Amino acid sequence: MIRSSTSLLRASLCTALLASVSAPALASTTAEEQAPLEAAAADDAGLAAIVVTATKRETNLQETPISMAVMSTEALKDRHVSSLYDLADGAVPSLRIATFEARQSALTIGIRGIVPLDANQPAREQGVGIYVDGVYMGRQHGLNAALFDVERVEVLKGPQGTLFGRNTEGGALSIVSKAPTGEFGGRVEAGIGNYGGRTADFHLDLPKVAGFSVKLDGVIQHQDATTENPLAGQAGWNYYNRKGLRAAVRWQPTDTITNDFAYDVAKDENTPFYSQLLNYNPNSCANGTQASQPACTLPGTAYTNLTGGPVKPLLPGVVVNGDSRMKDADIGVPQQVSVDKTHGFTNSLKWHLSDELELRSITAWRGVDATQWDNSGGAHRPPLVNLTAACTLAAPCAFSRYSLADLRQRQFSQEVQAVGTVGSIDYVAGLFYFNEHVSDDAATPSSMGVALVGGTPTYVTIPFCTASTPAFVDSAVNGCSIDRASEVWSKSYAAYGQLTWNATDALHITVGGRYTHDKKKGVLHYSRNVNYDLTPPAASVGYKPLDATWNRFNPMATVAYDVSNDLHVYAKYATGYRAGGASSRTSNYQAFDPEDVKSYEVGLKSDFWGGRGRFNLAGYIMDRKDSQVDISSIQFVGTSSFNNLVTINAPGTTKIRGIEADLTVEPIDGLTLNASYAYTYTKIPPVLITATDTAGRSTSVYQQFYIVFTPRNAASGSIDYALPIGGGDTKLKFHFDGNYSQATQAFDQFVTKNDSSLIFNGRVSLADVDVGYGRNLTLSIWGRNLFNEQYVFRRDPSNSLPAAPTSNVTTGSIANVLGDYGNFNAPRTYGVEASIKF
Numbered sequence: 001m002i003r004s005s006t007s008l009l010r011a012s013l014c015t016a017l018l019a020s021v022s023a024p025a026l027a028s029t030t031a032e033e034q035a036p037l038e039a040a041a042a043d044d045a046g047l048a049a050i051v052v053t054a055t056k057r058e059t060n061l062q063e064t065p066i067s068m069a070v071m072s073t074e075a076l077k078d079r080h081v082s083s084l085y086d087l088a089d090g091a092v093p094s095l096r097i098a099t100f101e102a103r104q105s106a107l108t109i110g111i112r113g114i115v116p117l118d119a120n121q122p123a124r125e126q127g128v129g130i131y132v133d134g135v136y137m138g139r140q141h142g143l144n145a146a147l148f149d150v151e152r153v154e155v156l157k158g159p160q161g162t163l164f165g166r167n168t169e170g171g172a173l174s175i176v177s178k179a180p181t182g183e184f185g186g187r188v189e190a191g192i193g194n195y196g197g198r199t200a201d202f203h204l205d206l207p208k209v210a211g212f213s214v215k216l217d218g219v220i221q222h223q224d225a226t227t228e229n230p231l232a233g234q235a236g237w238n239y240y241n242r243k244g245l246r247a248a249v250r251w252q253p254t255d256t257i258t259n260d261f262a263y264d265v266a267k268d269e270n271t272p273f274y275s276q277l278l279n280y281n282p283n284s285c286a287n288g289t290q291a292s293q294p295a296c297t298l299p300g301t302a303y304t305n306l307t308g309g310p311v312k313p314l315l316p317g318v319v320v321n322g323d324s325r326m327k328d329a330d331i332g333v334p335q336q337v338s339v340d341k342t343h344g345f346t347n348s349l350k351w352h353l354s355d356e357l358e359l360r361s362i363t364a365w366r367g368v369d370a371t372q373w374d375n376s377g378g379a380h381r382p383p384l385v386n387l388t389a390a391c392t393l394a395a396p397c398a399f400s401r402y403s404l405a406d407l408r409q410r411q412f413s414q415e416v417q418a419v420g421t422v423g424s425i426d427y428v429a430g431l432f433y434f435n436e437h438v439s440d441d442a443a444t445p446s447s448m449g450v451a452l453v454g455g456t457p458t459y460v461t462i463p464f465c466t467a468s469t470p471a472f473v474d475s476a477v478n479g480c481s482i483d484r485a486s487e488v489w490s491k492s493y494a495a496y497g498q499l500t501w502n503a504t505d506a507l508h509i510t511v512g513g514r515y516t517h518d519k520k521k522g523v524l525h526y527s528r529n530v531n532y533d534l535t536p537p538a539a540s541v542g543y544k545p546l547d548a549t550w551n552r553f554n555p556m557a558t559v560a561y562d563v564s565n566d567l568h569v570y571a572k573y574a575t576g577y578r579a580g581g582a583s584s585r586t587s588n589y590q591a592f593d594p595e596d597v598k599s600y601e602v603g604l605k606s607d608f609w610g611g612r613g614r615f616n617l618a619g620y621i622m623d624r625k626d627s628q629v630d631i632s633s634i635q636f637v638g639t640s641s642f643n644n645l646v647t648i649n650a651p652g653t654t655k656i657r658g659i660e661a662d663l664t665v666e667p668i669d670g671l672t673l674n675a676s677y678a679y680t681y682t683k684i685p686p687v688l689i690t691a692t693d694t695a696g697r698s699t700s701v702y703q704q705f706y707i708v709f710t711p712r713n714a715a716s717g718s719i720d721y722a723l724p725i726g727g728g729d730t731k732l733k734f735h736f737d738g739n740y741s742q743a744t745q746a747f748d749q750f751v752t753k754n755d756s757s758l759i760f761n762g763r764v765s766l767a768d769v770d771v772g773y774g775r776n777l778t779l780s781i782w783g784r785n786l787f788n789e790q791y792v793f794r795r796d797p798s799n800s801l802p803a804a805p806t807s808n809v810t811t812g813s814i815a816n817v818l819g820d821y822g823n824f825n826a827p828r829t830y831g832v833e834a835s836i837k838f
Contacts (some may be wrong), residue, residue: 021825028234046611047666049478053176054156055162055498056428057419064604065510067157067618067660069094069676073178076150078720078735078763080782082199082221082243084109088793089785090739091715092155093678095173098746099778101794101823102374102403103338104240104270107143111157112622113656113682113710114170117630117748118645120534122407122410122438122488123522123546123581129160129805131167133262135346135364136165138411138436138490142268142342142368148217148246151178152612157575157660158620159599161554163686164513167433169576169597169624178261180215180250185838190773191780193831196224213250219243221268227274227325231332231461237274237376238826239337240723243267256352260385263345269337271373271824274329276324276416277380278792281311285814293733298690298801299749300631301812302699306802308815313383313400316448316457323619325790325824329378333400334447334461336373343367360417371476374403375447376823383800389452396449396460404465404476405442411435432494438585439487439527443480479769485526486584488546493517498556515551518579521592524544527587542588550594552577566607574599578628592647594635597624597679615662622656627684629705630748632798632805645805650705652685670731672720680714682707693809705749711742711756722767729768729776736762746794746822755791757825763784768837776837783830 050061061070069092071081079091084107088097096115100106106120114127120140130137137143153175160168186204199221206214221245225236244266245270251259285296287309296306319330344366348532351359378400390396417430425678445464450457465480481528498512523531523545537543554577562568575598590742602617626649663675686702718737725732738760743753765780797820802812 001012002448018066032613033717046609046674047277047614047664048605052154053174054151054154054163055500056417056430057426060531062607062616064560065217065508065558065566065568065572065603067601067603067616067620069155069157069662070253071153071155073151076147076153077720078443078511079737079761080763080784081147083147086784087504089761090714090716090741091737092758093676093716093741094157094171094680095155095657096709096711098698098709098793099273100771101272101275101376101796102373102405103272103340103370104238105143105268105340105370106141107168107244109140109143109173109707111171111173111316112620112658113707114624115707115709116628120434121581121584121645122409122440122486123520123584124647125167125579127578128170129164129172129407130175131164131172133260134174134348134415135344135366135367136363136434136772137414138434139438140407141370141407141409142266143306145405147175148264149215151176151177155620157598158572158601158622159554159556159574161574161576162496162556164516166462166492166516166518166552166576167578169578173668177246177248177262178203180213180248180252182213182252187835188838189833189835191578191750191833192829193223193829195226195767195827195829195830196222198222198484199508199695199830199831199833208252210547211251213252215248215250217243217244217246217248219828225271225827226326226740227331228326228497229335230329231334234332235271235337236335237271237329240268240270241337242269242491256634257504258350260348261346263343264343264345266495268340268342270340271337272376273794275377275380275796275823275825276319276322276326276822277320277818278696278795278820278822280314280320281817283818285309285311285800285802285817287814290559290812296802296814296817298812299751300701300703301802301805301809301811303802303812304700305812306814308803308813309334311814311817312386312663312666313322315379315385315387317459318379320338321821322822324793325575325827331400331448331459332376333375334402335375338370338372338374341369349684355420356422357418357420360415362412362415362417365411370402370405370407370411372407374474375400377401377821378448382818382819383446384816385454387450387457387520390451390453393453393458393460394450396462398446398462400448402445402447402464403442403444404480405440406475406477407438407440411437426550427498427503429497430495432492432496434490434492436490437488437494438490439485441475441477441485442482442483443477443709444786445480448694471763476677481529482526483528484524484584486524488520488522488581489580490521491519506562508560508562510560511554511556513553516554518550518552518578520546520579520580520581522584522589524584527589536818537587542590544589544591546582546589546591547592548580552594552596562641563616566705568605570603572601572603574600574601581626581647583645590646592628593626593649595624595626595628595649597622608663612666614662614744616662618660620658622658622661624654624656627654627705628652629684629687632747632749642743643698648687650687654685654707656707657681670722671722673762674716674718674720676717678713679714680710680712682710691805691809693805694807697809701808703749704751706745706747706751708745711744713740713742715740725766728770730770731765732766733763733765733767735764736760746796747798750797752795752797752820754793754795754822756793757789757791757793758785759784759789759825771836774838778814778835778837780833780835781830782833783828785828788828789825791825792822793825795820
């Protein structure tokens with residue numbers, strides 16, 4: 001990690017500003033629901049109430065026995081959160097977000113140590129459920145598209161297997177959009193920033209007509225590349241251009257019926273972060289015995305000898321830089337933008353029959369189409385080249401692996417709920433159906449060549465994807481030699497119920513359960529450019545189509561006690577599970593089983609200092625069985641390289657332990673201080689890895705696995721101050737936050753860690769200036785990563801170690817050893833914005 005002369009200042013600020021993300025802003029779904037709490041809050045000078053829907057009904061955050069964090073509209077603006085990836089700086093310490101190496105729009109999202117390394121595969125599930133307006137998002141592709149008019153983001157921590165369902169072992173991330181108000185109004189915003197940044201969005205509410213209210217939202221976000229590509233006409237890296245439109249219609253034919261229909265469409269053009277070569281042969285790999293070079297060891301293997309060397313010298317012009325973020329790539333390479341297109345329809349119906357019963361229906365159909373173009377590694381990834389006289393312009397030596405992929409996903413979901421209160425019992429009951437179809441393909445051609453011309457190295461682009469292999473029409477891999485192509489059909493059925501018995505005014509006992517039936521079928525159409533449909537692989541490959549069914553019952557129980565109006569304590573037992581699947585990155589389509597988690601949690605939520613202070617604390621123990629862990633490697637067959645990822649179930653019990661604390665205080669009117677901290681301990685038992693080669697030789701080695709992107713210690717802090725100006729609503733607002741994360745692993749099987757991080761963001765606004773005609777103007781200056789902190793958030797050591805075995809388990813090859821490569825975080829960005837509300 002780079003440490004500048006401001007390190008001491010930043011460390012001091014982080015210590016002073018540990019922050020909770022529970023910003024002092026009221027969050028609710030309708031103006032009618034918000035009014036009573038606003039009136040109550042107006043009686044105090046203290047912190048406002050926060051309404052959440054974690055229990056499928058509107059409740060006060062402080063009285064809800066669930067550990068959770070809430071980010072309001074104002075908090076998202078203060079941190080300049082324009083997409084989910086902007087929360088990767090650690091605004092919520094228990095929530096971890098990382099972008100997939102190949103493109104920014106596919107996010108890895110984890111809570112409390114439940115973080116899959118690669119959930120991009122069609123037959124692989126996430127460990128944290130992502131919900132938008134109550135609709136489960138089956139894939140993590142397209143999640144980094146621009147956020148529309150968001151009312152709040154709820155981060156529910158710990159298993160949510162009863163009310164939210166499968167694949168919510170770590171928790172759920174629920175995004176709630178603002179609903180139509182039925183009154184004419186809206187706002188228009190625009191801004192510019194460095195790196196060619198520009199944003200524009202509009203939000204328009206139309207008057208209610210014949211019971212119909214309409215709301216329109218449009219968003220445009222653009223940023224030029226932060227690492228330039230020297231090859232003319234090609235895109236650079238960390239570029240994005242997002243556009244989105246959402247139309248929502250609320251129909252209220254009676255006082256008891258509300259029907260919300262919404263349609264959204266978005267397009268996200270982006271390029272990945274640049275992958276820098278951080279070092280060169282850091283483990284001193286050379287031909288010889290494995291014992292003579294213990295650092296040059298691939299985990300999970302028992303090589304006795306290393307061959308294939310010596311390690312190839314770097315190509316001319318290749319830069320090794322593990323200290324700072326590169327502004328210009330060392331060698332220009334072909335790079336197109338990846339494109340993610342998302343769209344969906346949602347219909348949510350609520351029929352309030354009485355206080356005893358409200359019927360709800362949530363129907364949704366969604367789709368994602370993604371094309372990936374990733375050449376971020378250039379000469380920093382295999383295949384490697386020995387530059388000799390044999391490398392000519394007529395036959396240049398090829399390098400620069402271009403990772404191409406396509407994905408097409410369609411999902412339909414239907415959920416019906418009954419919510420109500422009978423006497424002293426609050427209840428929720430529901431049925432859920434989910435149907436998903438996903439197909440993908442991928443290829444990794446070389447895109448560059450190098451030749452010796454008169455003794456001078458010359459780089460040239462080379463044709464790629466010139467074969468006639470069929471693929472998706474207008475896709476990235478069309479015409480390429482296909483590494484893999486798969487197709488998956490998933491169906492899920494569930495029935496659930498939850499009862500809360502309010503035994504007294506203070507004692508509340510909740511029990512619930514969910515029964516889930518999952519069915520998943522999948523096939524490999526291609527692997528290593530072999531068409532399995534036309535030419536089934538030999539029996540020795542071990543290929544089997546996926547055809548699996550799993551059934552689970554996930555119970556939960558909570559005992560909550562209101563010690564006083566200002567102090568609430570609870571104890572909770574919860575369970576969850578993540579469905580199994582198969583890895584399309586293996587030639588045998590290797591299947592893996594589900595994993596299950598049990599969680600034991602105690603917590604307290606308190607208000608103090610006459611409502612000016614709020615302190616929440618939670619401690620938990622989670623035990624996970626059959627943990628899905630990934631073994632990632634590049635396998636070399638002839639002149640081709642393939643991304644091989646094997647997912648296995650680790651035997652034994654994975655231990656996850658943690659403590660979370662949130663503090664918010666308002667010492668004087670207008671000044672709010674927030675602090676949040678998360679401690680997470682994880683331990684996966686060693687796994688016995690057994691391998692047998694074609695000669696019948698066998699090895700067995702215990703290997704240690706790690707949970708990725710999960711810091712042992714993480715904290716966040718912020719200061720918000722609003723200074724009234726004049727006698728109206730005009731305010732001068734200041735926001736400053738700091739976010740710390742300890743170093744983490746980026747791959748399950750490597751002990752190598754990323755860098756720790758310390759990021760500061762800020763915003764200054766002149767808000768709600770009356771400009772006449774019922775319009776208010778807000779002017780803002782914002783900055784993210786104010787001190788331009790530079791750290792590696794993804795470090796890959798696989799290219800600095802011997803290759804994974806293909807035909808020999810006792811002799812390892814160092815023919816493609818190069819060095820660690822990785823991605824630095826985004827640089828400092830800043831800009832100005834103007835917003836007119838009418």
